Amino acid sequence: MTYSFVLESLLNGLLVGGVYSLMAIGLTLIFGVMKVINFAHGSLIMLGMYTAYWAVALLHVDPYISVLISFGVLFLVGAAFQKFLINPILDAPEHNQLLLTLGVSLFMENFAVFVWSPDYRVMKTPYSGINFYVGDVSISFVRLVAFGLAMLVSAVIYMVLTRTDLGKAIRAASEEPRGALLMGINIRRIYLITFGMGAACAGVSGAAVTPFMPVYPYVGWLFVITAFVVVVLGGMGSVFGAFIGGLIIGLADSVGAIFLAGSMKSIISFIIFILILLFKPSGLFGRENA
Amino acid sequence: MPEGSAHTYYLQRWLGFQAWIAIAVVLAALHALPWVVPSVLHIMIMIFLYAIMGQGWNVLGGYAGQFSFGHSLFFGIGAYVSTLLFIHFGLSPWVGMFFSCSAGIVMGLFLGYLSFRYGLKGPFFALIMLAFAEIFHMITMGWRAVGGALGLLVPLKGNSPLLMQFVGKEPFYFLTLWMTVGSLYLVWRIEGTRTGLYFLATREDHDAAEALGVNTFRSQMAAMVISSGMTAIGGTVYAQYLLYIDPDSTFGVANSVEIMLRPIIGGPGTILGPLLGSVLLTPLSEITRLAFQSYSGVHLMIYGIILVLVIMFLPDGIIGLAKKTLARVGK
Secondary structure, three states: OOHHHHHHHHHHHHHHHHHHHHHHHHHHHHHHHHOOOOOOHHHHHHHHHHHHHHHHHHHOOOHHHHHHHHHHHHHHHHHHHHHHHHHHHOOOOHHHHHHHHHHHHHHHHHHHHHHHOOOOEOOOOOOOOOEEEEOOEEEEHHHHHHHHHHHHHHHHHHHHHHHOHHHHHHHHHHHOHHHHHHOOOOHHHHHHHHHHHHHHHHHHHHHHHHHHOOEOOOHHHHHHHHHHHHHHHHOOOOHHHHHHHHHHHHHHHHHHHHHOOHHHOOHHHHHHHHHHHHHOOOOOOOOOOO | OOOOOHHHHHHOOOOOHHHHHHHHHHHHHHHHHHHHOHHHHHHHHHHHHHHHHHHHHHHHHHHOOOOOOOOHHHHHHHHHHHHHHHHHHOOOHHHHHHHHHHHHHHHHHHHHHHHHOOOOOHHHHHHHHHHHHHHHHHHHHHOHHHOHHHOEEOOOOOOEHHHOEOOOOHHHHHHHHHHHHHHHHHHHHHHOOHHHHHHHHHHHOHHHHHHOOOOHHHHHHHHHHHHHHHHHHHHHHHHHHHOEEOHHHHHOHHHHHHHHHHHHHHOOOOOOHHHHHHHHHHHHHHHHHHHOOOOOOHHHHHHHHHHHHHHHHOOOHHHHHHHHHHHHHHO
16 A cells, blocks of 8 residues: 555545535535425435436537536426425424435436436546646546536535525525514525525536446435435534535545445444534534534 | 323223224134135235334334334344354244344444434434444445345255244245234234333423423333334344345345335324335335336335325325324214
8 A cells, every 4th residue: 555545545535525515515505494304315416417417428518518507407406396395395394304305316216217227327528537647646637627616616605605695595594484584585485596506516516426427326325325424524504514524524435445345435434423423413513402 | 090191091992892803804814815815925925024114113203203214224133133143053043033133122222322312303313224224234235254245045944944944935924924913912002001102202292291201212212122123023034034135125225215114104103004004015016026127116216206295195194194084074
């Protein structure tokens, strides 16, 4: 095990961690505002990956243009999801919302098996072979771009939440829905936009990893549990926490990959998950009793 | 003793004469079934197996209100512990079942302690269960000694009832039938005790129950013990019946869904809910599996649709709907 090998896998972990951050930001945004844990987040990521894949395969667009398409499609899917499925049961016990999103996820994944077959599909891009070298350490171009895209979208979301009227309305709806309603904020519309934004995060992160990860219907499970771990680590509902948590879990996974067999590499992040639940259930940046 | 207290509630739980007759008729019919329509035995066994495990889920999810998204964890522990003991030590699964059950309960107590100690509510608990089932999934996938991704074959010993292996399907049919009856009776009895009422109180309002002196932590742990033990026993019998287990079919997420969907559709927190759900869902999944062999996921797709429809329109399951309809007709 050489020094450059360790450095390389840590760097890769950090780059993938950035994408985890974006996935988790989508999840935590939806939880923070609607108090719904979105089990279908993995399926939304899967849908984002397929959208990008088909945009490249059928429309022959550039893979990084397909990210935009994925963003738009998933925003609409998310808003529709909220409007037709979540809004009608907003007042039901929270485990019912959890089950509903689980049902949607089961449907989406197996529908994908039905229409697109369970085959692994690999996006063909002119970028995938490009590597940069810093000394002995090679950095893959597609991973670097994925990281950059994730950072960009995270920053945009953060700016929207903190600097715009829309963001103010979203935060108000999250903290005090009734009060926000009294102030003339259209809560249902805010919910649509928030779910759309959360789903768009999933779409962008899915599209961003498609150039270096195969697409298949159950790929979402690979990410969704990691995204949950990240959200709990960062504190449920905390966007900043999800950001930092994603980077930590990305690094932890890469450390796991150095020492453990392929299928067990995520065990380290699960152990972190358990430790957090044991000693600080509110997460690193969560509100107490949130 | 005041009206409606736990004590009188318990005393009122005698079934009427007609109910006993009905139960006797149904049981007699079920005992005659292997000779009348032998072709349905496999489906009946699967119905009973998932009814038992669904009942296990129901004690914790339906009665105590803690929705677990990872009951495949207990199922898998039940299946793996007895099978490994059988393979390596030749221990009969009848004995192995007690080890399976104990292992499941120890795991349940550990996870219950982790979660309920902090009063971690609904979604958190669901996620913890899911995460642990996933950890075991990964460990069994990667660890050669327990079969890895290929899984384990239970060694065939021919017709040996002492090792829970039989030539025909009938013995498994009667075994699972009586285990189902046993699980129904157990839950019926629990529902009538103080412990059962504590479960409901904890589910309905955790803080109010605590304020009234209910030890919510202890009652959640009790529910966990019953739930994990029952599910693990189901796992052992499943392994002996199918003679093959692998990580996906035991610890997989889809299996957790299989287990919890039955009580949710039948009616969570009711005695007959899991059985009713299993009677409806099991044939559906077996038939779609046969009809769409090349698309292994079709039954899960249908499950997804059913789950969404049930949550949106029948949040109390079919039994809840029946009760509501009866109440309306009764007026």
